[in-house]
Amino acid sequence: MSDNQNLLAEQRRALILDEVRRRGGVRVNELTRKLGVSDMTVRRDLDTLARQGVIEKVHGGAVPVVEASTHEPGFEAKSGLELTAKEDIARAAAALVSPGSAIALSGGTTTYALAQHLLDVPDLTVVTNSVRVADVFHTAQRSSGQAQGAATVVLTGGVRTPSDSLVGPVADQAIAALHFDMLFLGVHGISVEAGLSTPNLAEAETNRRLVHSARRVIVVADHTKWGTVGLSSFxxxxxxxxxxxxxGLPPEARAEISEHLRRLVVAGETDLAADL
Known part of the structure; x- marks a missing residue:
């Protein structure tokens, strides 16, 4: 299958997921008409989304999965979701980073995508509690053999979560002793009422330390995270x-966010607020 076909399938599944979440359920025949594809294609898409754990198939269609606030998907399950959105976000976020900066990247699939866009930014110091993010930089340095201008990576210790983040007292102590210019933070959920949240209590505490140690906090999150609430706010x-x-962030969400944040950057669109 070509890259273009993969992209089309990814976009189609994102549309299906949005439709399921927005309406609370859809039927196969409605999706075939809306998307202009065959029943078989829609059913394959629903199978894929069901394997990723984001929908539940029912007779003739699908409904959204209602997740408990303590449910924490693994890295592999999350990595297949909203791929195009994550790439767009990563590209826009990378443009905020200047050479020579000290930055921190939390765990998550969006920060993982961001790490790959930061490989060409020289002389970075990168603090991370993500095994996956650290691997991006280490793998790139080993394959290129380049030392000059390569990022200095500080990987915290700690206990590994299902999303391949390192958390707990060891990670917290390491982060508390550091200070960085910018923190790029992936989140499980974001809302006006709960703020930033995660289903993992230990990860919540580690994220609090990251926020406290950063001069600027930049959240990287696709539109599906808006309105989601995990067990613990941090x-x-x-x-x-x-x-x-x-x-994909709806207009009403943008209006709410603009009341609470100094800057909203929508990837591919004009910056919606003044620079900090």
């Missing part, structure tokens, strides 16, 4: 300097 929206998201 920061209020007012503690966030910038939210970088994708164009």
């Amino acid at each position: 920061a209020e929206l007012e503690q966030v300097d910038t939210l970088v998201t994708d164009s």
Whole structure:
């Protein structure tokens, strides 16, 4: 299958997922008419989304999965979701980073995508509690053999979560002793009421330390994270300097966010607020 076909399938599944979540359920025949594809194609898409754990198939269609606030999907399950949005967000977020900066990247699939866009930014110091993010830089340095201008990567210790983040007292102590210019933070959920949240209690505490050690906090989150609430809140929206998201964020959410954040960056669109 070509890259273009893969992209089309990814976009189609994103549309299906949005439709399921927005309407609370859809039927196969409605999706075939809306998308202009065959029943078989829609059913394959539903099978894929069901394997990723984001919908539940029912007779003749699909309904959204209602997740408990303690449910934490693994890295592989999350990595297949909203791929285009994450790439757009990563590209926009990378443009905020200057050479020679000290930055921190939390765990998550969006920060993982961001790490790959930062490989060409020289002389970075990168603090991360993500095994996956650290691997991006280490793999690139080993394959290129380049030392000059390569990022210095500080990987915290800690206990590994299902999303391949390192959390707990060891990670917290390491982060508390550091200070960085910018923190790029992936989140499980973001809302006006709960702020930033995660289903993992230990990860919430580690994220609090990251926020406290950063001069600027930049949340990187696709539109599906808006309105999601995990078990533990670790920061209020007012503690966030910038939210970088994708164009799927609805107008009402943008209006709410603009009341609480200094800057909203929608990837592929004009920056919606003045520079900090």
